[in-house]
Each structure stands twice: as structure tokens, then as C-alpha cells.
Amino acid sequence: MATYIIRRLIWGVFMLAIVSVITFAIFFLVPRLAGATSESLATRYVGRTASAEQVKVAAEKLGFNDPLVVQYGRFAKGLVAGAEYDYGPGVEHCPAPCFGYSFLTRLPVWPDLLNRLPVTISLSLGAAVIWLIGGVATGVISALRRGSFFDRAAMTIALGGVSLPIFFTGIVSLVVFSYGRPFALAAPGGSFTPFFDNPVMWAYNLTLPWITLAFLYAAGYARLTRSGMLETMNEDYIRTARAKGLAERTVVFKHGLRGALTPILTIFGLDLGLLMGGAVLTESTFSLPGIGKYAIDAITNQDLPKVMGVTLVAAFFVVLANLVVDLLYAVVDPRVRLT
Amino acid sequence: MSESPEALLSVQGLEKHFPITKGLFRRQVGAVKAVDGLTFDVVKGETLGLVGESGCGKTTTGRLITRLLEPTGGKIVFEGRDISHMSQGDLRPLRRDMQMIFQDPYSSLNPRHTVGAIVGAPFRIQGVQTEHGTKKAVQDILELVGLNPEHYNRYPHEFSGGQRQRIGIARTLALKPKLIIADEPVSALDVSIQAQVVNLLEDLQNELDLTYVVIAHDLSVVRHISDRVAVMYLGKIVEIADRKNLYESPMHPYTTALLSAVPVPDVKRRNARERIRLQGDVPSPINPPPACRFHTRCWKAQEICKTVEPPLAELATGHQVACHFPENAPTDAVSGDTGTTVPA
Amino acid sequence: MTAPLDVSGTELEAAPEAVLEGSRAKAIQGRSLGQIAWMRLKRDKVALTGAGIVIFLILVAAFAPLIVGWLGHPPTDFNQDLISSETMAPKDGTAISWEHPFGVEPVNGRDIFSRIIYGARISLLIAFLATLLSVVLGTTLGIMAGYFGGWVDSVISKTMDVFLAFPLLVFAIALAGIVPDSAFGLSGDALRVSLLVFIIGFFNWPYIGRIMRGQTLSLREREFVDAARSLGARGPYIIFREMLPNLVAPILVYATLLIPTNIVFEAALSFLGVGVRPPTPTWGGMLSDAVRFYTIPHFMFFPGMAIFITVLAFNLLGDGLRDALDPRAR
Amino acid sequence: MSFLQLNDLRIHFPTDDGLVKSVDGLSFRLERGKTLGIVGESGSGKSVTSLGILGLHKGTRAKITGEIWLDGEELVSATPEHVRTLRGKKMAMIFQDPLSAMHPYYTVGAQIIEAYRIHHQVSKAVARKHAIDMLGRVGIPQPDRRVDSYPHEFSGGMRQRAMIAMALSCDPELLIADEPTTALDVTVQAQILDLMRDLQQEFNSALIIITHDLGVVAELADDILVMYGGKCIEYGTAEDIFERPEHPYTWGLLGSMPRLDRERTERLMPIKGTPPSLINVPNGCAFHPRCAFEGRTQGKADTEVPELLETEGGHLVRCHMSREERHAIWENEIKPNLESV
């Protein structure tokens, strides 16, 4: 178990390294292929009014003339050991993990990312709770009442839910429930109150994004749960449980759901991991200042250090989620042996 | 042991160890000793039965002989040629002479292929041209195994288990092999259907001059079709003899126990039979018991059984046993002290 | 070479007792699994509806110029006479009429109906091609990983892990954003479409790849593969003749289910402004325009519904196919 | 009235392809302390019958008619809730594949404890003691340790023992074992059969053992019921079936088996053809397409369904041929072949 975790951790770090290499290569290589020069890259750091001379100096100082490998090495070193930057009155130390400074804000990227994280985490965790409860409950009822009106209605809605892109449901829900409607469900987007400042406002501001996001996922989970339940309820061990004389409730929840839930847990972990790395569409639809919105803004502004940071943070969550899911799986399913 | 001149297949000290890896660098920490030193010959025209309990390495043996697996050690000689480590390319022509019948009639036929394609596959794979075309040849074989040649275009799922097994047999017969390894050819079938297939196998042997290695765990079936029988326990042969000797005067305690455990459809003798009941299950091949592997379950076991591995010795003509205290043995043949000592 | 098995003339004892023609024989006509699946699919009304819509959409996309030509409003033509100069909204709210069955866009008065129709082209084209790319890549690599095992499997599996760890959407947007306007000998819509196909398709393949790998692994355990090997079959024969036919069903199902995902993906990219360049109409792009005019609901309603219905139809069809092709279903 | 009595039990499944008559008019009775063996080919309705007795067809589309009397209570018409309370306590079942029949996520002990506590208001600790006790009784070594193992950590034989321990944890009066040894090796099978015999004697329960291995029933059963195509085609004491079988199918079964206790026969005598599909059961006698003596039924074979008639002393046979004819065939044509050379 311990060696397994260590191995997975090492592989996880390695994977992040690969992700960073690829991201780096793409974001620094493709623009060059597209005709950008060291100078044009440096332009971003010195403003559009800088003289050619200044640009040249900046490019040299930022190392844009070095081979890509050297540049990556510097970047990687910054990640691991921090880096020094010389912009202001003194030399600025950017502690590890240092993704460098944003072109635009001239601030280190990492604290910025940390700052955004609570938003994304609040959004995804809250939505996750709703969709997990809603989706699984619907799925279980549907499976038990297979073919009933409830089942058919729920599954039709679920299929519809899966087919509705979030940016559409998001806008519709904003128009219907927010934008100053009398029956507003939530404050209009863009305002995030940290939980510890004011839990009520926190929840109020997130209600609409939660529901919208949860609807999309709940639909999928309802379908998953339903088919999982239908499958497990056909397992031999369910028959055994019944043969023991267990009450149907116990059979369904203790034996059936337990079996059906394990694969759902896996998918749940991965979905959550992906969302934590930036619910891009949701955040930009509801203009929540989270990682996803940050990513979009960074991309819009071609702010490469930010993009690198976001990509790596998002990848980190996926890798982490994978690991957690695997460990969890071993806990939930005693047949899984981690060696 | 000398190689009998007319042996079609000769297996010497055959071993297969599946590695078990562990840890950060996938270090090998052990091995499943699925097959651990098998030696036997198969003479042309005979049927050798291979019996043993689940997990004792029967299937592995079959797959080694057909070289679906690469042996870890030992030698497989087929028609005088050592094929133990022959490359798959060099094996290709030889494969015509050696075929395998599989246990599961459901998974051994590709559900997306027609019967014609399945039975015709050997021709296609081996690039064999037939006089009247492949289709005719296939239909002839189908007829041979008792299937309607008009079913050429049907799919496996349209056939019953017994019929499917016939299709599988037809496929192995296509290239007129000399040796057929049959891995539990009937154990997936209903009793009444088993008999059909057993009879078919026997008929084909007579007709086509085939040599069989039949793997099975059902002792009665093995007795019915084999000329000689080898009993395996944990990757080793514990006893090998011709049918009559083995069933009538088994020498190894394990064989005895095995025979007495078979339920017999005879109500009158229900309580009259003397039964030997073994304790526990077959131990794991990862950590097989030292020396005589059977000593953990053997009622005759003594100290020597835990330290000295009994060799497979010929105690009567054509009757080899690996036991320190064999039963039904000619008294002078008992050898309790030969063999290798296992360091403790 | 003569027949390896000469049976002509031999009367075999085995034959008579075994042939079992009876009442059953007639019941079974030579039906392949595909035919059975088709029979099942035909009974599934919901899936058929999905299939019907899909076919309809494909026809609409294919004949978009004809349909629009007949209605007479090119998708990029302005109709500013229908626009209120104060509010930029269509006069009387939507300007829905026989002329403009879905009304017109605010500001420039472009006909929404014809834009939806043309949008179908881009959406479907990109979704189909991207799916094709993913399926080809995913299947090839998945089968290779599953079949060859060992280090090939390790490399491919780990590559898939890495791909799956990428924040796909972020990455796609970023990539679509930095690729210049003409590159690789392409420009304009052709470049954008190829780029989107590449991005969507290239980053989706690991999903199919994983499934294919799993399927191949389980197929490899099936004895018919051993049977082929014991007959001396080489790798390509086993992969193409033995395995691939068994993978067609899952490939078909997952491809059908991947298409709607890709449609949404394309729409999302267009929505975020990195899709096909305007004024070429796309559904996602229209939605993104419409967001700014949320007080003019018909503008967002039609592209939203177009995406919804298309995605739903493909999902219905995919579900139906899965049920029909999966022997475990029902 | 007998302890267990089935009267004209029918279990039909409506499916898309047609009505599957899995069990079609089955009647038998069984007393406490007795063992009934049910044999028959795959798909002949053995499992469906046993599940029907336990009332476990809920949730499927099964249509059940007829009567099942258990200790004076009729079960087909009883409420599902009532039948549930009987399960586990009054009647219990052992399944064929103990690995899939046990929940993979719970320990063996937990599953036994659960079974025990449904019917006994005791603390967890007491139930655990009982579970350990039961595991010991079925011969699992170190039961106090193994009680916390998961099913996959047991070997096949141990799993089946645990399964038996679970079934017996509430001293059921009726125990149904559906192919309890098919998945096991012979040596282990022998252990399990011994165990079942001993336990049955100890608890004096009624035992139904379902198998397609005639050897197994011969070891255990007092009475034997042979099923074919959802119907009982022969019923009698073990002696009746093995010494004086009267149905051609039973003959076929005996002829198909290579036997260790006799001289080796030159050829086996298989039944031709394949088992019928339960949707298209052949007209008339379901067995006639495979019957070697179909010609001797005066053309009734494919028109009339033969009735299950008593030949002598409780020995029932479902065949168109007359008793004398059957006797003659058995004595002259079948029996000599079985014992030849």
C-alpha cells in the first residue's frame, strides 16, 4: 500500500512534469511558428509603447533568446526552487512554486491562483454534493421502479439534462432566475463571498451556479446509478441477501447500492478533479472569479505564465483525483489490492 | 529417462513459472510455479489423459505444448524436433500437425465469424489450397463431425453448446493434424451432450489416426477415453500409468483419494464404499509445500515426505509414481531414500 | 497441394447420431449479430426517433445552400430595415414572419433560420470529423496497447493518462487562440475547421483508447484468439480478422455517443470565441452573441434548441445502439 | 400433509420472444429429515423451481400459479412480506457459485451475522460468536480469524462452506442446495457432500439437492426427481431411479455417463440432439425428438402430452409407452449395454 502510494505519487509528479513540458512547448513554440519573435514576446512585458531598444533588452533579460530547453529549465527551476525577478526597487523573490509573473498584472501567478481556488472549490464541491445526492437518489428510484412513469420521466429529463450545454442552461437560468427578477434564486453572478466571511451570502451567491452545474451532472449520475443499480440488483449476491430474509430496504441500500456506488465514486472523483481545475464554462457564464474564469482571462490576454499555471493546477487536480479515487477504491472494494 | 523411439511428443522437465512482481521497480519477488518439471511421452496413436484438481497446471501444460506459452525450462520435442524455444515463425508450419481443442465452446468461437469462416480459418492462415476450394473442404469436415454442411453460413450463437464444440473440433481437424491437445473438451457440456462429443473424439481417432492429449478433471471421462493417464498435483506428475493399472491399482495416495472421492451413481453401494477424505484444498502454487507436495494432505505422510522429494520412478512396467510410500506396489520396488534432499 | 483431409467416400459413424435437424432448425435463419441488433433497434421507437432526427439534420446540413437559397436569405446578409435604430433589437421584438421564420438577429438583422441551417453544417462537420479522428487514433492505439501488452501497453496507457490529465477545455481554448490565421497551408474557415477537428479529436482519443484497450484485453483472453494463434495466425490477422469484427459494435456505440460530446465541445469553443471565425454561422457563436442580448430571448432560444435537439438525438441513437448491440442488455 | 408439498406449480416468464414455461406443472412432496434430489439438463427448470419455493422471483416477470405448502402454510398466495420472514429461518438456500453469491464488499462474518440477526434479536457480539461457531461447525479452520475475511480471500471449498454456514445459521427446516458442488474439485466436493449429509442428520431438516450429476444424488438423495423441459418426467426413490429407471431420458442419462464403478464400456450411449428451448417446447412429449423409442408410442409422441403416472410404489413416470414395454426395453436393451464388457 505504502509503496503503491509512493509509486503513484512519483508517477503523478512525473505526469505533471510531462504536462508542463507539453504546455510549455506548445505555448512557447506555436507562437514562434506563427511568426512571433523573442522581441514580440518581450513586448508583452514592456508595454506597447516601449522602444525597440527596450524590447531587445527585455527579451535578452527574460531569456527569450535562449534555446527552449534552457527556458524550460528556468521555468521548472522556478517551480521547484522559486525564482528571482528584478522589476521594482529591489530584487523580488518569487517562492516556489513560481510560475513567473503575469505579463499584465506584474504579480506572481501562484498567489493569484491560490486566491481563485476557494471560488472554484466552493463551486464544484457545492454542486457536487447536490448532484451526487440528487442524481443517485433519482437513479435508485428509477431503477427500482423500472418502467414506471417516474422512471421514464426522470430518464427523459436526465437525457435532456445531459444534452443541454451548461452555457445555455446557465444563461437561461440567469435570465429566468436572476438579473433582478422578483423570484431571484441567487445574486447575479460575479459576486463571490468567501464562506468564512458570510456563509449565508456565500451560499446565496452560489445557488444558481450550483443548481445549473448540478443539473448537468445529476442527469448523468442518475443514468449511471440507474444502470449500475439494475446491474447489481441482478447479481447473485442480491438473491442471496433476499434468501436470507432481509427486508427489501436493506437489500436495496446495503447490498445493492453499495455495489453500484463504487464505480460511480470513481467517476465522481474524476469529475470533481476536472471541475476543481477550473469549471471554465460555468465560471465564465456566471462570471465567478475562479480558476476557470482566470484561465479564460489569461488566454484572452495571452498571459502565458498564467496559462501555464492554470494548466498545471488543473492537471494537478486530475492527477490527485486519480490517486484519491484509486486509494478510495481499494478502501471501498476489498478485492482491489494495491501493490 | 530414455526417449522412446516412436514418441510423437516428448516432454522433459517442462517448467513454467509466472513471475510475481512487486514494489517500485516491479521487482520479481516470486513465481507461480504453475508447471514445475513435467516429464512424459506421448506415443503415436495413443491417448494420454491428464487429470488433476483445479489449478494444478493442466491448462498451462497444454498451452506450453502448443507453444501458446513460452516454457521457463525443460524441453518439448515434437516429432523429433525441439520446439521449446522455436520462434513463432518457425513454428507456423509445425502447427498444422499439432492442434488444440478448447474448453469453452462459447469463447473459443469468434461470434462474428460464420461457421465457414471459423472452420476455413486454418486453410487461410496456413495458406493451404484445396482441390475443390476451401468451401468444399470445410463442408466435408462439417459433415465429418456431424454437422449439417448447409450450416456453413451460420453464426456460432445459433448453435447449442455441443454443436459449438463440434465446430471447434472441426477447426482442429481441418489441417489433418497428428496430435490434438484437448483441454477439458467436454466439461462445459451437459452430461447427455458430453457423451456425444466423447464418442465423436473416439471415432475420429480411429478414423484419422490421431494422437490425443486429453486434459480433464473428470476421472470417469478420462478413464473412458485414455490409454494412459497422468495424474498431476501442483505442477508435477505424481503418477503415470496405463489406464487399467492406474484405476485398478493406483499407487500414489493422491490418486487413491481422488478415485475414492468420485461420487458413484450406485445407490446400493452408497454406504458400503470405503472412502478416503482429504483435508483442505490444493495449496497455492506460489508457495508449494517442500519436498513431496502432497504431504500436507496425505494421511501416510512421514518426516521424510517433508524433506526429501520423491522422484518419479517406474515401480511396475509402465507405471511411474512419485511417492515414498506407494500403495499397491511390488514390495521390492519401494524406495524411500532416493531423491533429492531439500535444504531446510 | 491436395486436400489435407480426404474424407470423400468415408462413411463416418459419427455422423448420423449427431445431426440434429428438428423443429429448431427452421426457427433459426442465418442471422448475424448485426441483423439481430438491427431487429432490436427497429423495435426501439425512441432510438428510431433519434436516428430520424439525425438523418434529418444531416440532410439539412448537406442541402443547406438549397434550403436557404429557396427561402432567399443568405445567412450573412444584413436586414437592418428590420432593426430598431434605438434599441438595436428587431422591430416588434423578434421580427418573426414567414420571411424570417425564426426571426432576425439584433443589430444587423441577419436571418436566424438560415444561420441555424448553415450552423448545422459546421457543427456536424466538425463533430463528425473530430469523432473520426478520435476513433481512428483511439482504436488503433487502444488495440495496440491491449494486444501487444508489455512496454507498448505501458507507453500507450501512460500517454493516455497524460492526455486525460490535461485540462482539455482550457487547453483547447488556449491552443485555438494562439494558432494564427493562416498556417499549415490553410487559411480561413478551412484552417479553423481543421484546427478544431484536430484539437477536439486529438484530445478525445484517450477516452476511446481506454475503452478499446479494455475490450481488446478481454477479447485477448477469449479462447478464439488462442485458437487462431495455435493455428499459426500472425498479429495482423488476429487484430484485423479476429478482434476488429468484435470491436465494431463498441466502436460504433462510442462514436455515436462521442458525436454529441463533440458538438457541445465545438459549441463551447465557439461560445468562448475561439471557434470558426465570423461571419460564418455556428450555433455556439450565435449563442455567444445572444448572451449579450438576453433580453431578446428568441436569439438564444433557436441556437440553444438546435444544439439541444441535435445532441439529444445523437444521445438517443447512441443509447439505442448500445442497447441493441450489447448482448447483456435486457 | 407433508412438510413441503408442491401442487401443480407453474412458473412462466413472458418474454419478447414468447412465453418461457420454465416450470410447467410440477408436484412433489418432501418430509422432514428426507433428501430429495432433482436432476435434469441445463435449463430444465431446476433453479427456477427452487427460487420459486423461496419466493425469490420478485422483480422478474415471473407468473407463478399452483400451490406451495410449507409446514401447513401456502406460499404462492401469501404476502411477500410474510414469505420474507420465513426465508432464512424456515427455509434457506445454498447457491452454486459461492463467490458471486456472496457480497464482495462485506466480510464473511458480517454476512453471516446479518443473516442471524434478522431472525434473532441479539447483540452484534452474540451474533458474531454464533457466526464463528457456525464457521467452525462447517469445518473452517481458525474460524475466529477467518470470520473477518472477505469472500475473495477464501478458497472455493471454504466459500462453499461459509455459504452453508450462512444458510444454516438460523436452523432452517428446509434447505435447498442448488448445485452446491459443481464449481468444486472432486476431493472438495466429497468433503462438502459429507458435511451436508452430517448437518442434515444433525438438524433433521428437509433437504433438496439440485444437480445434473447423477453421482451426487446417488450419494445423498432418498428420492429423486428427474426434470426435462420444465416438467417432472420421472420420480421415485433412489433405488427406483438407478435400478429400475423407466423413462428413456433417464436411460439416456445413465448411458451417457462413463462410470468408475463398472467396467469400462466400449462406447457411451448418448442422447441425440439437444435440450429443447422452453419457448418452443416440442408438441406432445417434450422429449420425443431425442427419444430413441419414439416409434413405439403409436404416433402419440408428437401429439399428446403423456401424463405422469405411477408405475409402482410411488414411482412416477411420464411416458407414452406402457409399463411392460418400458420394463422390457430396460431389461433387454439398456441394462446389458450399460454393463457390457
Place this chain on the structure above:
Amino acid sequence: ACGGGPTATPSQSGAAPAGGGAKAAFNAALTQVYNPSDKKGGIMKFANAGDWDSLDPADTYYGYSWNFIRLYGRALVMFKPAPGKESSELVPDLAETLGVPSDDAKTWTYKLRAGVKFEDGTPITSKDVKYGVMRSFDKEVFPDGYTYFNDTLDWPKDYKGPYKSKGVNVDSAISTPDDQTIVFHLKQPYSGFDYFAQLPATIPVPEAKDTGAKYREHVISSGPYKFDKNDIGKGFNLVRNDQWDPATDPNRKALPDGYDVRTNVNADDIDNRVLSGDLHVDIAGTGAQPATLGRVLTDPNLKANTDNPTITRLWYTSINGNVKPLDNLDCRKAVEYAADKVAYQTAYGGEFSGGQIATSLLPPGIPGHADINPYPSGPDNHGDVTKAKEHLTACGQPNGFETNISYRAERPKEKATAEALQQSLAKVGIKLTLKPFPQADYFALYAGKPGYAKDNKLGLAINGWGADWPDGYGFLQQIVDSRVIRETGGSSNISVRDPEVDKLLDQASLETDTAKREPIWAQIDQKVMDNAFILPGLWAKSLLLRGKGVTNVFVSDATGMYDYLNMGLE
């Protein structure tokens, strides 16, 4: 100074009672103070749809930011916080009086007010002002800002700003004879230096507290409010600065108790929240979103709470003479004639939120504006096809030609404009292909980079320009001076390359006499139009939403938005 005569502003507001009042009416805050009050207290809530470029006085280049920065920073000079025309007048702020030029207008001297302190209580000296200007020199640290001081002051050779050229004496550029006096030394005489002196760069910065690029996180206040919490990317709070002494400050009322500013808020949300009273001001001041427009303009009650000022901003399209066949004047003229001005206007949001159709460069609010219309676009402004075709023939392309049009991908209005031009030019056979580019690099790498634009045939480029201050120099210099064009890219001037224009510009900046200077601006305008380097689109207008319960609301002509300095709450 806003000397332009009557603007095109609709004059419904004339009916409003002079001296202002709380009676809501359309344009009620355009020419007078709406809802005047001296009531103190309350927290004003502002929101910004985008990210603030920077809060650092050295690094900010947005009109709204210059408007807002006065709450926490005092420059030497400021525009008068008063409605209408008056707002274009400069008044001293930190300085006691406006700048005192030397005779040749090459040195400008300011005397600081006494008793002004930073938020920590340290007195503000001329050194602090000097340091503020010095640090703004370093464009590597502060890339966003303007370069007026860099370009005009007489800096030592190779000066790189106080961070890199530590201890270098810059007295040649700025000298501080005593703590209250600061003198600016120019390379060349410049008559309008007071306009420079109102730039945020002259806000004092205490050198000891300067943290370089990080200073934005906590700017040391010299005004009535100081930073409390600052969460860059999300928003910040201002609270009262107790070291601010109203006695030193005649311009500021400092009514609210504090300010709460959120950034990166959805633009539509901002509008809705302003309408519902949840927010007081949309800080960007660019007007209502299109969705809001429909709502507000159709509802008389809502409309009464809006103002519709004209801004000193021109939306236009650069016609790049470097790209064939636009190197031919007639081809450029064909574009001028063919363009559908109404569609242009619609693309930007119509007459209320888009603007007034422009016929030349100089907006009506800029002194020197003259009504000229060199290329009348047909009777109903939908483009003059006949004239366009004539010129096409003249340029040798009778069937039209193909070229590209670039725009900023993130700006839907520019996209709509590009589409509109594509439509209208197609009528005469000019085929345009749309080329969106990311806004951040639009000038530095794409449209504004001559080499790139030429290679990629960016014949037309959607553009826009707002005056840094309401003056011909402030408006024109950056967009018509060919010398600001650099091969490295980055200039707003994409297309105007005319030595005569350059000459006229030089002439104007030497001209200290306003009356003589203003006609030169008109001359430049005419010249550029004659050469058809710019297709003027609109003189921008915006529909501003007046927040509920906000007092002292009025539009400043200098910025074209509400003046944020003296707003209060009811």
C-alpha cells in the same frame, strides 16, 4: 478646453430646472448637477466588468481610472469637477496654482500646497512628486502607461528610471529647489504642459514605501480615501484617510464613508444591479450593454435615469496604404464612399449607445472641430455605391478587390462592424475577410505592427481612439503622427503616414497661442481625410445609467463619464 459649439447632444434636458434637482429626466446630469447634496456617509458601490489595468498612478491608462484615482491620489493639476463645459478647465490640485511656464515654455514650475500629508502622516514634498514621475519612466515595470514625460522631459542620456539607474541625478528633467517647488525641464517648448501635469504620474509617491510593481497592491494615499483591502483581480475597498485635510483641498467633498469596488463582474449584471439599486456606478463608464439598452430605452421611467453624453472618442477604421491595392488613393476613397455608416452606427449600438455618424476625425467636443464631410455616404448614409464604383474604376479595380479586415476578437461591436463593412463593401465588389486578433496583442503584434499588417494584407483595421484629454494634441497626436509608428509595433496609428501632417503637428505644439493653434487641428483633420487613411465611423456616445440614490451626479466633458470625485449617497 471644451470650446466646441453646440454638440449633437439631444437637448431634452433643457427642460430640467437649472441648478439641478432630484427630478429624474433623460440627460438630467449632462449639463448640471443632478440631485445635489452635501450629505455624508454610506458606502458607494462600484463595479468593473473588466480587470483594472493598474491602480498604480504610474501604470494606469484608462479614463475611468484617471477619473477614480483622484479619490486616493492628488496630482498637481486636475480637471474641474463640474458639469458640462466647465469640466474641461484645469484647476490646481496638489499645486497651489496652475503651472508657471518660463518664457520659452521650456520649464514649468509648480508650487505645492502646504500641509498635505500621506495617509501615514508624512508631509508630501516636491521630492515625492518628482519620484512619482521618475518611476513612471520605467516602462518595463509599468508597461501600461503613457510616455508623455519620457518623451518630452530632458532626461539624462540612457536614463532607465529610478530602479535601474539608481542615484542618477535627473535634475536636468525635474528639479526640486525646495520641498514645495517642482520644476519640469522640457526638451522642446510645449504649450500644453498643464495637461501633462494632470496625469496621474504626478501623484506623489513616497520613495521609502515604493515597492515597484507591487505598489499597486497598496498605493499610499494622498487623497481623502485610502486602501483597506485590495484583492487584485476581484476588487478592493477604500476607507476614509484621516490624514487628509479638507482645508488643503478645495475640489473634493469626500461625502461617502468608503468605496467598495468589484472587478471582473459580468457586464450585464452590472447594468441590472445599477438599475435595481444594488450598485451605484458602472465604473468603466462606457455605457449600458446592448441587452439593457432594449430595456431602458423602451421604458420611460428607466430612460429618465440615463444620460447620453458624447465622448471625445472616435470609432474608426484604419485604411492601410501599405497594403495593395489600398496604396492607391482612389481605392481608399472607394472604401470611404462604399461604407454603410448606418450599419457602422448600428454595430456600435445605434445612435444612443453607439454614437453620432462621424464625417471626419475630430469629435465635436474637441476644440478645432470643423464640420466637414469629404465623403458623403449617400442620401441616407448607407453608402454611395456610384461614387465608390467611380473611384474603383479610377484605381484600376473596376470589379473591386479582396483584402482583409482585422478587429479585436473580444469586442463584439468591432466584430459586428467588421461584418457590417464586409456587407457594405461587398456591394461594390470589395471582398473582405475577417481577421480577429486577441485584444492584448492587437497593436503590439498584429494590426499595429507594420510588417505583420503588410505581410498579412490587413488592408483595413477596426480601431478606436479616445483623447487622453480634450485637446487637439491629446486627440490627434497618437493616431496621425507617422513618427509614432514603429516597426516593432504597438502604436495606435496604423495607417496615417503623411509628412505634411507630421509637420503640422510640430507646428501646433510650438504654438502657444490657443487661437492660432486650434485651426491647425482642423487642418490636420482635413488633410488626413483627403488622403483617406482613416474611415471615420462614429463619434462615440454612451448611455450612462444613473445609480439609484446617488447624489451630485454629473457628466464630465473631460472624460465623457460621470465625475466620480464628489458623488455621495442619499
